[in-house]
Amino acid sequence: MTDVLIFAPAPLLTVTLEGDHPGGDLHVHSGGQGVWQARMLRTLGRTVTIVGSFTGESGRVVQHLLGDEGIEVHPVVRTGRGPAYVHDRRTGRRTVVAELAGDPLSRHDLDELYAAVLREAMAARIVILSGPADEGILPDDVYRRLAADLRAEGVPVVVDLAGARLEAALAGGVTLAKVSDAELREALEIRGDSVDEVVAAGRRLRDAGARSVVITRAGEPLVLIDGEHARLVHVPRMQEVDPNGAGDSLLAAVVSALAEDRPLLEAIALGAAAGALNVTRHGLGTGDPEAIHRLRARVTIEEVGDDDAQVVTPDQLAARAEVDDR
Template sequence: MEPENSATKPYGFVFAPAPLLTVTLEKAPDGSTELHVHPGGQGFWIGRMASILGMDVHLCGPFGGESGSILVDIIEREGLTVHPVKTASANGSYIHDRREGERKEIADISPPALTRHEIDDLFSASLASAMCAKVAMLGGPHHDAAVPAEMYTRLCADLGALGIPVVADLSGPTLRAALEGGVNVLKVSHEDLIEDGLAESDSLDDLLEAMQRLQDDGAESVVISRAGDPAIAFDNGNFWEVEAPSVQTVDHHGAGDSMTAGIAAAYAAGEKFEDALRLGAAAGAVNVTRRGLATGNSAAVEKMSEKIEVRKLKGKRS
């Protein structure tokens, strides 16, 4: 793992188009109720795990209102550097009740769509923040209307022109838009692929075919997470299967974002694709043993990576 001196850590950029303020009710050991306030949103969750894995993470996103002011402060307390774009509207938020074990949604306030000027400011700030990055990590919006999908096309294309590797964890319209611009690694869940009509079923053959099509459409490499089944990947004409130990799951939320962060951290360190898969799977496996999305311990992830099996699968282009 990287030393703690931020000057020696690889610079990682995170595009977070919809940071969220999250409130979760938890049962305390004595049976009373605890209230936890944390940052949220896919971009932040990816960035937090990347920071845990030793990266100097710079997050760019829109922040406004009371929730936005709180978010900037608590994100920076997590060790990330925030490049905020001020907005007229407040950030989105949600309240979850997890006192009985499973998450129950009490309230979900979607972030409002950004204005034209706010979109321009967010794009410019993101490009400026990413120019020194070893890797750019793109998370999706909490709601499709938060930012125009074409923003991902422009951002991916410009980052590619600047020679900055892009690792994207997307679905729906933003996935298609990012492919138009081109990405180095696309990570997606098999459920999202099926829901988006990009895979016919969860059968291995259908998913292998879907990965080939995604590569043809603009993804240099593709990684598909499959819940409890081994992840699969496609890179440089090779299919891969990635199997992690069957650990006890406390909360599966955030495992995919942790995997994306692990892949990005390996890319920033110049590791081989197989090793990126290994670190990503390890980060996801450690995350599910804990409460809290995209949390973990760098030493535990490093040790877990030694237990990850990465093997080639047979496959051929149709």
């Protein structure tokens, strides 16, 4: 049994130029939301399986690179153009040289992919439904169908989606939904940045089909909606090198803890630490597991709207739970 199954519809090939010396260095990796999540899960010691489509020459390279990282792959192999990008970071900032969306999934490919997810989910502790980089790869309704079918089989489902894909997954029902306040703003779910407005949006997502919701806020405390509870999750701010992939690292660390049957608040604290540390690194979805666990001890959680609420660490919350269980 694998710890985590990730639905990654179309992993991409990433080519990045780095370095400040003449010519720089060329880095070739597998990438995309599901891949970056898988990388952090492997960092934290989880076994990971990816189900995805691998298209053309770039797809063959991506599949090989994933195997080198110890990630099990169940591929739907097809001909055509696979998604890829070339970025130049020799100046310290990302400059897009080229971005290729890749070919949409055919009906036959989509049927194969769907069947593979259902088959492999039966041997996983938890499933992440991630999105492709391009909007046109597959229909949004696939997420509703997958969420509903997996939930019917008793498999916990976590999603890191936005817009119409998130709406579709919520209609199927999910265990945990992660979204950013920027994505909520783009979807007109919120207009400002007040905590009350973000909490209200999180509760709407909960009511739409998520048991719990975590909303990231670009360096500000996370908002967690869990049942009737609304909480702020505080983490020390790090000097930022590259913010890309922080949300994927956060979600992956949350899922890593949930796969071990850890309480949600402990899982969120670990995720907050992983996301915070990821911005200090150049590699997306990477991290130092010991540093993540040490920073987790500095994460604090408080109830929203309770002026008398005590700010506590996840370890203190866990200790209280042990006392209550006696």
